[in-house]
Amino acid sequence: MTMPQPKARPDTDTGPAAKIRLDGVTKRFGAKTVLDGLSVAVGEGQSLVIIGGSGSGKSVTLKCILGLLRADAGHIWVDGQDVTTMSERERKTMLKRFGMLFQGAALFDSLPVWENVAFGLIQGRGVKRRDARDIAIDKLARVGLAADVGALFPAELSGGMQKRVGLARAIATEPEIIFFDEPTTGLDPIMADVINDLIVECVRDLGATTISITHDMASARKIAHTMAMIYHGRIIWSGPAAQIDQSGNDYVDQFIHGRAEGPIRMEVLKG
Amino acid sequence: MIHLLHDFLVIVGRYAISAFAAIGRLSGFAGSALSHIVRPPLYLGLTGRQMLSIGYFSLPVVGLTALFTGSALAQQVYIASTRFNAESAVASVNVIAIVRELGPVLGGLMVAGRVSSAMAAELGTMRVTEQIDALTTLSTDPMKYLVVPRLIAAVVTLPLLVIVANTIGVFGGFVVATQRLGFNAASYLQVTVDYLEASDVISSLVKAAVFGLIIAMMGSYHGYHSRGGAQGVGRATTNAVVSAFILILLANLIITVMVFGT
Ligand SMILES: Nc1ncnc2c1ncn2[C@@H]1O[C@H](COP(=O)(O)OP(=O)(O)OP(=O)(O)O)[C@@H](O)[C@H]1O
Ligand SMILES: [Mg+2]
Numbered sequence: 379m380t381m382p383q384p385k386a387r388p389d390t391d392t393g394p395a396a397k398i399r400l401d402g403v404t405k406r407f408g409a410k411t412v413l414d415g416l417s418v419a420v421g422e423g424q425s426l427v428i429i430g431g432s433g434s435g436k437s438v439t440l441k442c443i444l445g446l447l448r449a450d451a452g453h454i455w456v457d458g459q460d461v462t463t464m465s466e467r468e469r470k471t472m473l474k475r476f477g478m479l480f481q482g483a484a485l486f487d488s489l490p491v492w493e494n495v496a497f498g499l500i501q502g503r504g505v506k507r508r509d510a511r512d513i514a515i516d517k518l519a520r521v522g523l524a525a526d527v528g529a530l531f532p533a534e535l536s537g538g539m540q541k542r543v544g545l546a547r548a549i550a551t552e553p554e555i556i557f558f559d560e561p562t563t564g565l566d567p568i569m570a571d572v573i574n575d576l577i578v579e580c581v582r583d584l585g586a587t588t589i590s591i592t593h594d595m596a597s598a599r600k601i602a603h604t605m606a607m608i609y610h611g612r613i614i615w616s617g618p619a620a621q622i623d624q625s626g627n628d629y630v631d632q633f634i635h636g637r638a639e640g641p642i643r644m645e646v647l648k649g
Numbered sequence: 650m651i652h653l654l655h656d657f658l659v660i661v662g663r664y665a666i667s668a669f670a671a672i673g674r675l676s677g678f679a680g681s682a683l684s685h686i687v688r689p690p691l692y693l694g695l696t697g698r699q700m701l702s703i704g705y706f707s708l709p710v711v712g713l714t715a716l717f718t719g720s721a722l723a724q725q726v727y728i729a730s731t732r733f734n735a736e737s738a739v740a741s742v743n744v745i746a747i748v749r750e751l752g753p754v755l756g757g758l759m760v761a762g763r764v765s766s767a768m769a770a771e772l773g774t775m776r777v778t779e780q781i782d783a784l785t786t787l788s789t790d791p792m793k794y795l796v797v798p799r800l801i802a803a804v805v806t807l808p809l810l811v812i813v814a815n816t817i818g819v820f821g822g823f824v825v826a827t828q829r830l831g832f833n834a835a836s837y838l839q840v841t842v843d844y845l846e847a848s849d850v851i852s853s854l855v856k857a858a859v860f861g862l863i864i865a866m867m868g869s870y871h872g873y874h875s876r877g878g879a880q881g882v883g884r885a886t887t888n889a890v891v892s893a894f895i896l897i898l899l900a901n902l903i904i905t906v907m908v909f910g911t
Pocket of ligand 1: 407412430431432433434435436437438439481
């Protein structure tokens, strides 16, 4: 009798260790099928990076897990609980354990930066404003923003600064599960690496389970335990981050090397 | 011929379906919003801020509307009424028209123009920039945080605004009557008080509260469900104002017939 081997392809992994698992998730907008039976899983305390072309449904995948979009078919399990059949109340309880960095930062523009960061603490956890503010200033420092930025409004920040405030907000409550939708897009290379380190720390030191979306392969290599590539609404390859270069998959190779020529045809008119 | 009829029915059917769908969505939205009012937490600070922005900042526009309308009305009634008892006619028609109809309706329409549009634009922008989704992920119910404070604030504030509008409207008529038409101030006021009944005031305030609900509901609903970037937000704003206007006028007719029709 041998122990079941950990499988290299987490989308077929059925062990209990999976913190989040998507199984055959389908999502359509009108006639357009964005996710077409997508399956992927991420283990507890693991960092999954999803790569894939623009418009391939990466952000939609995260929103389906959070319940912001309703999957048309398939199942999504978080800690063994099926999100797709949850009641509103159960979903609310579940979301308390999540942090999310939106692709467009999605900062509340009626609130100053520090209140944005402290929002989950004040509203979700009932932390006193004064204490929440201290925590917020501390989180801002973690993403390289000085304390005086806390008093500004989101509209007064650059795009990259907004992204970092969104990141500080996502990690402020130190959630168990954190989603990062393009955390380093719009940042300079040095700041991008600071953010990579921060995400690694979240996983290593806080034990968070993370799913990150990125187009930045340097960032992906740094933060991922596992990588998955999405194409035409499905995961066409997934495996340990170290094996991405030996995937043996032409689509993955083309993507990670950023070549215009290959099996993935961009729908552009050549002049 | 059959084809034409068929096509016609298809079009009618399609409109009917989309109309019913819209009514269904709106009722769902309204039901959910109202059910959240009775479940804690209530965001009192946000409600207060909304009351300030709906009520206090609408005072100038509502006050001026009432003043000009009341004054013009006094002049018109004077011209139309027989010279014999012009004094009682002007005072009584003025107070009844203002309190029963013009105060709440014009006040409601002015506030709808100001407030429904602002709510739709604000919530619509929050929707398309994913701020509403972000609220959900931060364990805050957007219905409770965004919609309920606006509903409560509008329902509470509109009656207060209409009291002000009624008073200013009657005052406008009084000024024209005494300063331009040479009426006696004391007897004009006496007639005004004599003709005004409690039911007039109550119906006026009920109308105002209903209009407040309509204003906040239309602004929130259209904003909350807007999609498609800046254009979508623009559309939501227009729809919020137009639907609030029509619903206010319709609700006014229904309440008037119910209260005074028998
Ligand atoms: N609310 C929506 N309504 C209609 N279509 C949508 C909606 N959200 C996303 N889509 C469509 O779904 C597809 C996937 O969108 P998604 O935002 O997930 O892309 P993505 O993989 O995150 O791309 P990017 O890397 O550019 O962010 C797109 O083609 C988009 O048009
Ligand atoms: Mg995206």
